[in-house]
Amino acid sequence: MKKKLLFVIPSLALGGAEKSFVNLLNALDYEKYEVDVFLFVKSGEFLPLLPKEVNVLAISDDFSSFSQPFFSSIFRFLKRGRIDLAFFRLMFVVGNTQAKNPSISEQMTWKYLKHFFPKIEKKYDVAIGYLEKSSNYFVVDKTLATQKIGWVHTDLKALKLDFEFEEKYLRKLDKIITVSDVLVEKLQHYFPKIQEKFYRVENINSAKIINELAHQPQVIMDENDEFFNIIFVGRLVKEKALHLAIEALEILLKNNHRVRLYLVGDGNKKEELKALAIEKNISEYVIFLGVQSNPYPLINAADLFLMTSIFEGKSIALEEAKILKKPVVVTNFSTASEQIIDGETGLIAEMNPEDVAQKIERVILNEDFRMTLIEKLSREKLGNEEEILKFYQLIYE
Incomplete structure (x- = not known):
């Protein structure tokens, strides 16, 4: 029986983590794995490069309404009688304006944003958040899986985020993958109580494909x-x-x-x-x-x-x-x-x-x-x- 995997990433816009994600999916053995992908936004330059075997999950109507311009979004929720979601949409904006930097904003506003995502009911063998912060929060709060794995692609200290908030979510993951020995050491230093959870898997690069495309x-x-x-x-x-x-x-x-x-x-x-x-x-x-x-x-x-x-x-x-x-x-x-x-x-x-x-x-x-x-x-x-x-x-x- 194929192992059921879920990957979560905000989008497939141009970026190093997004490129490595596509490379990873193209390296998987689809004889052994059934793969779903959840994108917060179903867009990005790398979207056409997903393997044909991958199933991209649909975005909820609530999140589609959330993604509309502020007043249009509020109107849609009120029209449907969803005062709670209209309130969370308002608080999302307030949280963004109060945050000291984009990383703090992403942390502060997750408690509002998560209400626009229904829990994914399908049970997976492994659910994987492929990018630090929201992808990992989603895996913790919104998925059912035997094993939950997070991914960190950069030095979290450089992002100037709230380490106490971050540790609360990292503790709930079974394993956390990062991309270099230096980052493993840094993460173990930042989070000594969960240092056994950190592992290194380097970003995948295919020399053969790169050389072919280069010519x-x-x-x-x-x-x-x-x-x-x-x-x-x-x-x-x-x-x-x-x-x-x-x-x-x-x-x-x-x-x-x-x-x-x-x-x-x-x-x-x-x-x-x-x-x-x-x-x-x-x-x-x-x-x-x-x-x-x-x-x-x-x-x-x-x-x-x-x-x-x-x-x-x-x-x-x-x-x-x-x-x-x-x-x-x-x-x-x-x-x-x-x-x-x-x-x-x-x-x-x-x-x-x-x-x-x-x-x-x-x-x-x-x-x-x-x-x-x-x-x-x-x-x-x-x-x-x-x-x-x-x-x-x-x-x-």
């Missing part, structure tokens, strides 16, 4: 021009600290290097980053490409992959760049040394534009060093489809 044609970047092309792929949000990339680019241009920066992705810092490039008078050298369904030909055509993050769990985009044998420069976030051997498979810079520029300049000026980086990446075992075996082991324990 599809692209017309954006000319590999034979005289520019040194730098690329970033990810969300244009605060934690990626892309102002450092733009400021480093300004330094390189002042040092008479012919360089361009390509930013692939979208996010709430996009307009601010555009304004910064204009302020620095370098906007013609910063190219915003938006979301690309297949960014791999662009990474393949670039000369260097840049990541200026403040924090990462274990970056999928960085692993993909390594699979494509791109020289990389990353900032010294807490897990950087797990992914890069400084000076051998890439360069780790301090979190300031001067050092980022200096590291990039080293790659530009020293072709022998650049070729050495590429050669050492060629020798690394990249791609980790076998991580699925660790996941199987956890759900069978």
